[in-house]
Amino acid sequence: MLCDNCGERPAAIHLTQIENNNVVTMHLCEQCAAAKGVETGASVAKFPLGDFLASLGKTAGGEAAEDAKGLACPACGATLQDFRQTGRLGCAECYTTFEPHLRDLLRRLHGSAQHVGKRHAGPAGEAPAAAPAAGAPAPAGPGVVELREQLRRAVEAENFELAAELRDRLKVLE
Amino acid sequence: MIDLSLVPDGGLRWLDASGPMANIVLSTRVRLARNLAGVPFTGRGSEADRRRVLADVDGAWQAAPLARGGVRFLVDELEPGDRLLLHERHLISKELANAAAEREGASHAAIYLAGSAGMMVNEEDHLRLQVFQSGFALTQAFSEVDRLDRALAATLPVAFHQEFGYLTACPTNAGTGLRASVLIHLPGLVLTKEIAKVLQGLNQVGLTFRGLYGEGSEVVGNFFQLSNQTTLGKAEDELLDHLGKIVRQVVRYEEQARQVLLRDAPTIIEDKVWRAYALLRYARSLSFEETMNLLSGVRLGVGLGLIPALSVYTLNKLLIFTQPAHLSSLGMRAPRDAEQRAARAAYVRGILEEEAARPA
Numbered sequence: 001m002l003c004d005n006c007g008e009r010p011a012a013i014h015l016t017q018i019e020n021n022n023v024v025t026m027h028l029c030e031q032c033a034a035a036k037g038v039e040t041g042a043s044v045a046k047f048p049l050g051d052f053l054a055s056l057g058k059t060a061g062g063e064a065a066e067d068a069k070g071l072a073c074p075a076c077g078a079t080l081q082d083f084r085q086t087g088r089l090g091c092a093e094c095y096t097t098f099e100p101h102l103r104d105l106l107r108r109l110h111g112s113a114q115h116v117g118k119r120h121a122g123p124a125g126e127a128p129a130a131a132p133a134a135g136a137p138a139p140a141g142p143g144v145v146e147l148r149e150q151l152r153r154a155v156e157a158e159n160f161e162l163a164a165e166l167r168d169r170l171k172v173l174e
Numbered sequence: 175m176i177d178l179s180l181v182p183d184g185g186l187r188w189l190d191a192s193g194p195m196a197n198i199v200l201s202t203r204v205r206l207a208r209n210l211a212g213v214p215f216t217g218r219g220s221e222a223d224r225r226r227v228l229a230d231v232d233g234a235w236q237a238a239p240l241a242r243g244g245v246r247f248l249v250d251e252l253e254p255g256d257r258l259l260l261h262e263r264h265l266i267s268k269e270l271a272n273a274a275a276e277r278e279g280a281s282h283a284a285i286y287l288a289g290s291a292g293m294m295v296n297e298e299d300h301l302r303l304q305v306f307q308s309g310f311a312l313t314q315a316f317s318e319v320d321r322l323d324r325a326l327a328a329t330l331p332v333a334f335h336q337e338f339g340y341l342t343a344c345p346t347n348a349g350t351g352l353r354a355s356v357l358i359h360l361p362g363l364v365l366t367k368e369i370a371k372v373l374q375g376l377n378q379v380g381l382t383f384r385g386l387y388g389e390g391s392e393v394v395g396n397f398f399q400l401s402n403q404t405t406l407g408k409a410e411d412e413l414l415d416h417l418g419k420i421v422r423q424v425v426r427y428e429e430q431a432r433q434v435l436l437r438d439a440p441t442i443i444e445d446k447v448w449r450a451y452a453l454l455r456y457a458r459s460l461s462f463e464e465t466m467n468l469l470s471g472v473r474l475g476v477g478l479g480l481i482p483a484l485s486v487y488t489l490n491k492l493l494i495f496t497q498p499a500h501l502s503s504l505g506m507r508a509p510r511d512a513e514q515r516a517a518r519a520a521y522v523r524g525i526l527e528e529e530a531a532r533p534a
Contacts, residue, residue, distance in 0.1 A: 012392075014393075016364055016365065075214070076214045076218050078218060086217065087344060088215065088217050088218075088298070088343045088344055089215060089341075089343055089344075089345070090214055090215060090217075090218040091213070091214040091215055091218060092209060092211055092212075092215075092333035092335070092341040095335055095338055095341050095348075096335075102338070102345060103337075103338075105345055106338065106345055106348060106349075106406055109345060109346055109404065109406070110348075110349065110404040110405065110406035110407050111380075111404060111407055112406060112407025112408075113337065113338065113406065113407070114337060114406075114407060115335070115336075115337060115338055115339025115340075115348075115349045115350070115406055115407070116407065116408065116409050117339060117349065117350040117352075117408070117409040117410045117413075118320075118350065118409070118410055119334065119339075120327060120332045120334035120340065121324075121327060
């Protein structure tokens with residue numbers, strides 16, 4: 001079905017309205033819908049991962065990303081380049097290999113990189129490292145001194161979003 | 175052809191409309207993404223890796239009490255029509271349905287079903303556990319999928335990171351691995367043009383919406399899937415609680431919109447829903463999209479009490495069984511579009527006649 005407005009592009013948005021007591025359905029392509037000011041799911045809900053991936057090399061940790069270009073996961077051989085292309089990691093070990101980049105990405109995707117939900121209680125004989133109670137700082141997490149340093153750097157870099165998060169984490173620790 | 179009578183309720187128990195708010199919220203689904211430690215994710219794994227995942231998971235499933243009486247389908251062994259059928263029932267994702275073809279019959283992808291619980295194996299993640307419930311039932315659905323998760327975790331080494339939580343192939347699922355979604359019918363908000371505002375609002379509160387078939391699908395018949403967008407940094411109950419609150423609010427908006435329609439345009443609305451009913455009851459050719467839109471109109475009529483003698487169960491059933499693979503499975507093999515439309519109209523007519531003949 002072609003767009004009712006331009007008649008060129010395929011219609012992607014089907015808008016049903018009541019106009020003067022008549023139900024009218026318009027079939028619009030994304031561009032024409034946007035031009036008409038129709039706020040659609042397509043225009044508001046674009047999957048953000050692509051943008052995040054594209055910006056991986058540019059923002060905080062950007063230098064590290066450049067350094068990591070040749071870095072390959074020792075377990076599965078996947079590189080950061082592979083991840084950028086597919087949006088998928090190769091294996092669980094990738095999370096450790098590319099940890100700094102992923103922490104940054106996860107923070108931007110989810111607003112946090114610190115898991116607070118259910119923890120895996122492994123099969124008998126394979127107990128996971130001591131799990132902290134929910135809300136308590138993770139034992140592997142950075143200490144107060146390191147957080148302060150990160151906070152200072154975040155403020156310097158004018159990364160206030162990160163700074164706010166670090167400040168909140170410091171508050172909890174102190 | 176697979177024998178879906180092997181599947182308890184055909185995997186469609188949620189159709190019975192027994193759950194809370196089942197008129198507006200058709201179904202609730204909660205899924206958990208999990209991967210086995212020490213094996214590459216499905217996309218990067220070798221055939222041997224995928225075979226091993228299936229074997230390990232199979233053993234764990236057999237040992238889980240929840241799995242008793244369940245069934246397993248190996249996607250590589252299914253005919254394309256059957257894969258589509260399972261997809262139309264929302265039991266397998268498009269990715270899983272296509273996996274066999276993409277990996278030339280060596281995907282080792284599988285679907286397990288037991289009651290309202292089930293799991294996909296060798297999808298994007300090794301494991302996608304899921305539970306379907308009728309109506310608006312987030313807590314119930316989560317508690318069941320959680321039980322399955324705990325049972326499997328007792329014997330399977332799961333990829334888990336102290337900081338990042340459960341590790342998934344796509345970082346958008348990491349942390350809890352939890353995606354909760356409700357299939358919701360919002361004709362009132364669409365007709366009153368409030369829908370764009372509501373959908374935009376969803377985005378601002380960390381939720382997302384999709385079409386009838388989930389990711390990448392279009393919205394048809396005013397059916398929307400609302401789900402959480404983030405999976406990390408909040409505990410499972412927080413994520414569910416947040417989604418639940420917003421869904422309740424959306425349902426309230428929808429009910430208000432319906433009342434506005436009834437108040438301001440009663441004749442238009444009554445005419446619209448009865449026209450939709452009349453077309454479904456007597457038409458001789460129906461496309462899928464038209465059927466969905468008419469079902470939406472009739473569903474609105476039933477919800478408003480304008481069409482009394484029609485059950486939500488029948489509406490749910492029509493929604494599922496008028497899809498292409500379902501028409502084929504009913505013996506209505508219809509290779510050509512025109513024939514399929516005729517077959518669809520005949521099927522809908524039959525069901526509605528039967529329902530109309532039943533004493534109220």
